Structure formats: C-alpha cells, structure tokens
Amino acid sequence: FYVAYSFPRVSVYDDYNGWDMLAHNGRQEFYNDFNDYSFAISAPKNFVVWSTGDFQNPEEVLNPEYLKRFKESLKSDKIIHVANESEMKSGKVTKQNEWNVWKFKASNIVDFCFALSNHYVWDASSVQLITKRASVQAAYKVGAKDFEKYTEWMRYNLKWFSENWPGVEYPFPAMTAVQGYADMEYPMMINDTSIPDDFQDARLTADHEIAHTYFPFYMGINETRYAYMDEGWATTLEYLIGIAENGQEKADEFFKNFRVKRWINDASAEEDQPVITMSSQLAGSGYGNNAYVKSSLSYLALKDYLGDELFKKALHNYMDNWNGKHPIPWDYFNSMNAGSGKNLNWFFNNWFYTNHYIDLKIASVAQQDKQLVLTVENVGGFAVPFDVVLTYEDGTTEKGHFTPAVWEKDQKMTNLNIPVKKKIKSINLDGGIFMDYTVADNLKSL
Numbered sequence: 288f289y290v291a292y293s294f295p296r297v298s299v300y301d302d303y304n305g306w307d308m309l310a311h312n313g314r315q316e317f318y319n320d321f322n323d324y325s326f327a328i329s330a331p332k333n334f335v336v337w338s339t340g341d342f343q344n345p346e347e348v349l350n351p352e353y354l355k356r357f358k359e360s361l362k363s364d365k366i367i368h369v370a371n372e373s374e375m376k377s378g379k380v381t382k383q384n385e386w387n388v389w390k391f392k393a394s395n396i397v398d399f400c401f402a403l404s405n406h407y408v409w410d411a412s413s414v415q416l417i418t419k420r421a422s423v424q425a426a427y428k429v430g431a432k433d434f435e436k437y438t439e440w441m442r443y444n445l446k447w448f449s450e451n452w453p454g455v456e457y458p459f460p461a462m463t464a465v466q467g468y469a470d471m472e473y474p475m476m477i478n479d480t481s482i483p484d485d486f487q488d489a490r491l492t493a494d495h496e497i498a499h500t501y502f503p504f505y506m507g508i509n510e511t512r513y514a515y516m517d518e519g520w521a522t523t524l525e526y527l528i529g530i531a532e533n534g535q536e537k538a539d540e541f542f543k544n545f546r547v548k549r550w551i552n553d554a555s556a557e558e559d560q561p562v563i564t565m566s567s568q569l570a571g572s573g574y575g576n577n578a579y580v581k582s583s584l585s586y587l588a589l590k591d592y593l594g595d596e597l598f599k600k601a602l603h604n605y606m607d608n609w610n611g612k613h614p615i616p617w618d619y620f621n622s623m624n625a626g627s628g629k630n631l632n633w634f635f636n637n638w639f640y641t642n643h644y645i646d647l648k649i650a651s652v653a654q655q656d657k658q659l660v661l662t663v664e665n666v667g668g669f670a671v672p673f674d675v676v677l678t679y680e681d682g683t684t685e686k687g688h689f690t691p692a693v694w695e696k697d698q699k700m701t702n703l704n705i706p707v708k709k710k711i712k713s714i715n716l717d718g719g720i721f722m723d724y725t726v727a728d729n730l731k732s733l
C-alpha cells in the first residue's frame with residue numbers, strides 16, 4: 288500500500304497570490320507550505336512501514352535481528368538486505384503485537400507520505416555526504432530486477448546531485464524508493480514503476496524523481512502554476528546525471544528520443560504557448576512540452592551560454608535566496624541576473640515569453656581563402672547553441688561551437704566569420720539535443 292495525499296491541509300497563503308485558490312484538477316501537481324510533521328502509523332503485525340522522515344522507534348516495532356540489520360545499514364556503504372521475502376512472510380520481522388505503531392518525524396518539509404507491505408523485500412544502505420550520512424532504502428516485490436539495484440543507484444545519485452548538479456547537499460536524512468505505478472516524487476520517498484528490461488530507463492526514472500528533492504521540495508515551488516520550475520529542472524538534472532552514468536552519446540540519444548523528438552516534430556499549435564503560461568491553463572501536449580521539454584532546454588541553453596562555473600554561481604544564488612520559500616518565475620530571472628552579474632532579460636524573454644521553436648537555417652555561406660563567412664538565420668527563434676561542422680575536400684572534419692551569445696544582438700540572424708585551414712566541401716549546423724525542425728536547410732555544399 289502506498290498512502291499519499293492522505294490528510295487535510297491548510298492552503299498556502301503567499302504574498303503574491305494570497306490564499307492559493309486553484310483547485311486540483313488531476314493534471315497539475317501541488318503547492319504546499321513548509322511544516323513540521325510527527326506521524327504515528329498503526330499497522331497490523333508483519334507489516335513494515337516506510338515513510339517520509341526520521342524513523343523514531345525501530346526498537347519498538349522490529350525484532351532484534353532485523354533491528355540489527357537496519358541499524359547496520361545506517362552506517363554501512365554495503366547493501367544490507369534487511370528482510371527478504373520469506374522473512375517478511377514468516378512473521379519474524381516485526382514485533383508480534385496485534386498492531387505496531389511506527390513513528391516518524393520530519394521538520395520544515397512540504398509533504399509527508401508512507402507505504403506499508405507484509406511481503407515486499409527491504410534493502411537498505413547509506414551514503415556519506417558532506418555534513419551527514421543519508422539512509423537509502425528500497426522496498427519492492429521479490430524479483431524486480433531493477434529494484435534490486437535501486438539502493439546502489441541511490442547511494443550514487445544522492446552523492447552525485449550533492450557534489451555536481453545542482454551541487455547542493457541532499458537536504459534530507461533519508462530517501463526510500465517503493466515499487467508502485469506512479470513515477471512520482473514525495474519528500475524523502477519516490478514511487479516508481481519497475482522497468483526490469485531497461486536498466487538505463489529505470490535508473491533515469493529514479494534519478495528524475497530524486498532530483499525533485501531540490502525542485503519542488505527544497506525550493507517550495509508552486510507546481511500547480513509553474514510546472515516548468517520543477518519538472519524542467521528535474522528533467523535537466525536527469526540529463527546531466529545521465530551523462531555521468533551512460534556517457535555523453537547515450538545521454539544525448541536518450542534525451543532526444545524521450546524528451547525532445549516528439550515536441551520538435553509536432554507542428555500543432557497548443558504546445559507553442561509560451562513557457563511562462565500558467566500550467567493550470569494548459570492541456571495535452573501544451574502541458575508536457577512546456578513543463579518538461581522547452582523549460583529544460585532553456586536551462587541547458589543558459590548553462591551553455593554562461594559556462595558551467597558562472598551558471599552554477601547564478602543557480603546557487605537562486606537556490607540560496609529562495610530555498611524554503613516560494614519563488615515565482617520572476618524570482619528565478621532576477622536571481623540568475625544578480626548571480627551571474629549579467630542582464631539576461633533578452634534570454635528569458637526569448638525562451639519564456641514567445642511561441643518560438645528550434646529551427647536554424649544556413650542563409651548564405653562563402654569561403655574567402657582562409658575565412659568562412661556564414662550567415663545563420665534563426666527561423667524558429669529560440670536562442671540555442673549549435674556546432675558548425677566543417678567537412679574539408681580531403682574528407683577531414685572540424686567542429687566549432689557557438690553559444691546562445693550569438694543571438695544577443697540580433698535574435699533572427701547572425702553573421703559568423705570562421706577561420707578555416709583548407710578548401711571546404713560542405714558545412715552542417717548541428718544543435719545536438721537542441722533538435723532542429725527542418726534539418727535539411729542546416730546542410731550546405733560549397
């Protein structure tokens with residue numbers, strides 16, 4: 288059983304909209320305030336409870352052998368099998384009171400949920416972060432091949448997110464993954480479908496849901512109105528950790544196939560509504576593409592534009608200013624401007640307030656001795672980075688990268704002078720994950 292959204296709560300009152308009056312209509316996600324929670328969950332004997340928060344009373348509900356294994360997991364880098372399926376079914380794991388009361392506590396957190404089972408396998412380990420050890424646990428049906436790996440994957444991703452992107456320490460004491468059907472994030476808990484035949488997909492699903500720890504939970508994002516402020520970042524972090532796990536090529540391939548391809552090849556109008564559009568006003572592909580795809584591409588384009596160091600500095604400025612509060616899109620824009628020391632308004636206008644898409648075109652190209660004079664037209668409009676791939680007549684190739692800075696002065700057209708070594712046969716504009724709507728006009732023979 289997985290029990291979420293299970294208790295009445297006070298609506299958020301913020302200084303922007305007053306009381307949050309938007310009804311939950313099933314598509315959008317949530318907007319919750321920061322609270323302190325103490326939960327006591329009464330469960331029949333032989334049911335183990337996993338929950339948001341610090342587990343307060345393992346001594347009162349677990350039998351000694353399983354208590355010992357659980358406690359060992361809190362100090363160990365190894366994967367501890369706290370209880371296997373036959374142990375769970377044997378009546379040995381929990382105290383044999385008719386009911387056991389499982390207690391959990393969490394402070395300054397936006398939601399609380401729990402799961403319970405009398406037959407799920409229970410794995411646990413922990414990982415040393417900068418200031419603390421965090422517990423990682425998995426609860427799943429015996430034989431779920433991907434979930435057998437989850438505890439190890441979570442040891443990796445909690446540390447990776449803490450040290451790389453966003454480069455902010457995982458803010459909670461625990462993370463538990465429970466097998467279910469939701470692919471959904473909760474503070475300190477995720478509920479994922481088993482994908483036993485595709486470990487890359489399964490692992491990226493876990494990475495994505497755990498990345499949500501930062502957006503929306505750590506940052507207090509209003510997901511109902513601004514889904515692109517949480518899904519866009521979870522999608523971005525999923526892509527970046529995917530590079531570390533699977534290499535650049537596979538990560539790009541996955542991101543293109545799973546995120547970008549459907550959007551860029553679909554000419555329908557509803558998905559062209561500007562990213563800034565309130566998520567509660569969107570439906571169908573308009574919701575998914577704004578929340579996940581276009582927003583994520585904007586964050587990655589900004590990373591390319593600023594470079595990793597300055598982008599991280601600006602991102603940390605945003606996260607430091609707004610964690611534990613409720614930032615709105617304009618807080619993000621202002622924090623990134625201040626943190627980078629640049630006025631990025633042209634960039635935010637370009638990505639958030641337009642119906643742009645991605646379509647570059649070679650308007651003209653000519654080789655003048657050791658110089659290539661190239662004019663690129665931005666038909667789609669988004670300020671994207673791209674590579675210019677040169678193929679020389681002798682068959683060798685060379686690549687030059689251009690960041691979105693080329694669109695700062697003129698967002699429709701850019702003139703590039705590229706030094707070249709030999710006679711050029713053909714030239715190609717390659718956006719990589721910034722997939723182009725019409726690739727044919729990105730290629731030109733000289």
Ligand SMILES: [Zn+2]
Pocket residue numbers: 495496499518521
């Ligand atoms: Zn998500």
